[in-house]
Amino acid sequence: MNKNDYNNIKIDSLLNDLPNTINKKTKNIEAGYALMRQIENKTYNSTEYLKANKSHNIRRIFAYLSSLCISLALAFLIINSQNLFFVKYIIQKTTLNNTVETIPFKSRAASGIMQEDISGDLNLEYSDALVITADNSYPVFQSAWYEGGNMYPFICINDKVFRLLSSKCDNGNIIGNKLGIVQAYAELPFNSDTSISSNYAVVDEEIYSVNNMEGTLIALAQNNEYSLFQRVSYSNVALIGKETLKDVFNVNNNVISINLSGVGNINTKENSRLFINEIIQSSKYISANDGTTFSNTMQIVLENGITLQLMIDNNSFACCGEYYFPNLYDTFISYMQ
């Protein structure tokens, strides 16, 4: 074997081991979730895409409406054309800015509105004869959490942290078993040797579970009403033991509506239930991130009057820990209709 043969054999064996060599030397190079989110931001979550998606659906609705109006117009012109000239206006109401616009007679005639539908009265209270809704409303960001101080009010039970919600509850029927009493004051969670500590509740105040929402909500009894606390992650501690998302976000099909800030609302119970089920089944746990830097909220209104909150960032949401849910915005919008 001459020197060239030796080199060739050596190089071939080295090249054959190239995947191991490269992977070993580039183990720090990783296309992670951050890059994934950047890509999603530039595609799925871009304003143009969301608007296009939304306007696509709105256009479809208007197409149906237009067909209906044309049919009605033809029927109207044939059957009752002599009464047409007594009607002056129709009313258009949008949820965008709650303004009322009047549309001149000619436009109205073209849209084929029946005379009886508008009965000559332009007062807003009686103007629901024809309501064309264009749900472009963008609700103002509003947090369901009680805000206060550098550290939010919390109760920590056996290393599980619960954050105070702004709404209180005076409905004793939803309150469950007594979980214990506050044993110590602590400025921060985990900063106490006792099993129940708080920076908000007074020592000896009683803590209760909330019916059908164990693990997700707790109630603190104060002055004949209950302050409610929602389970969150804190300082890289999220799920404990064998907990899953369903354990810490146990809404038990009781959702009646959902608001996603900047997008809109799911208003029916059925769609709300389907959306939440999809989230619970398809989300993947990412980290113990508490989502405090996230810029959007999802507020979940329950039948028992309680509103829970998730923090939203692109296709991630923070509940008790951060979860990845592909296509979050598109899925939400699909249930808005």
Next chain:
Amino acid sequence: MKGSNRYMIEASNSKLQLRMPNEKFANIYLQYANDVLKVCYFYLKDFEKAEDICQETFIKLITTNPELELGKEKAWLLKVAINKCKDFWRSSWFKKVKLGDDGLKFIADEYEDDTIKIALLNAIQDLTPKFKETILLHYYQGYGVTEIAEILNISQGTVSSRLSRAREKLAVILKGNI
């Protein structure tokens, strides 16, 4: 059928429908993004630029939503990524700033005698792009001559020739270094 059409059956005409569903994207990304990023990194010797090109590649995947044959997704991604790397490498800006000249150099492990492996990685870095991409696709990504010919849109003979010449060049470089 030529070039990228080999992997594509048909694209949708609707601008909205054209976009790949997010879940499908996420699956493909989680499977192949690391490979795409590492190939770009080797090609350009610059991590930030490699990340940019990786991002552009997946944006193209989403926005064009090609209907790819099962198992051909990675080949499509590498083809797009390599073409983007080539465009970037050819760009006057890249030549002007000579990115990577002082960038990617592998260093031997303090606790392991991997000097020769490191020498090989650095030797691959010193190859010209056409040899480098062929070596990476064959030995790193495991593609055969036929598949490389499809990805690079060149003949199988050219692929074989490049592989052979690349090995010779590597031998010469290593001989000088070892």
